Amino acid sequence: MLKKIITAIISTLLFGTLMGFINYMTYTTSSFWTTMFFFAIYAAPVYLIGGIPISYLIDKLMKKMNFSSQLARHYTRYGLYILVGIFVAVIYKIILSIAEEEVHLFSQDLITYIVGGIIASLIFYYVSLLFDKKEAK
DSSP states (O other): OOHHHHHHHHHHHHHHHHHHHHHHHHHHOOOHHHHHHHHHHHHHHHIIIHHHHHHHHHHHHHSSSSSSSSSHHHHHHHHHHHHHHHHHHHHHHOOOOOTOOOOOOOTHHHHHHHHHHHHHHHHHHHHHHHHHHHHOO
């Protein structure tokens, strides 16, 4: 459990840094640190509340499946994390739309949320891979 919490915290910091950098480079209206903090604050609950349990579910699912190669195992897990990233991004967009009292699910910014969700989930996946490699040694 502690490994997953640390993975979520590191992923939050990496995601906030990456998104802060992208935002800073494309919209120079605010400082990098402010933008990074903004993304990290919004990403932390998603990683901690959603990412950790979903990661456990993916791990359980992967243990039940037989794979002929490590490559097939890697890409199956990779694909599952991408699907979860898309799913969480759509749910996040729905929650934000309800909070704004305007439900426009299929708007242009949905693609932005989906790309952000995929990036966030893959960051979590690769950070967890780093921890798994350290355990294997």
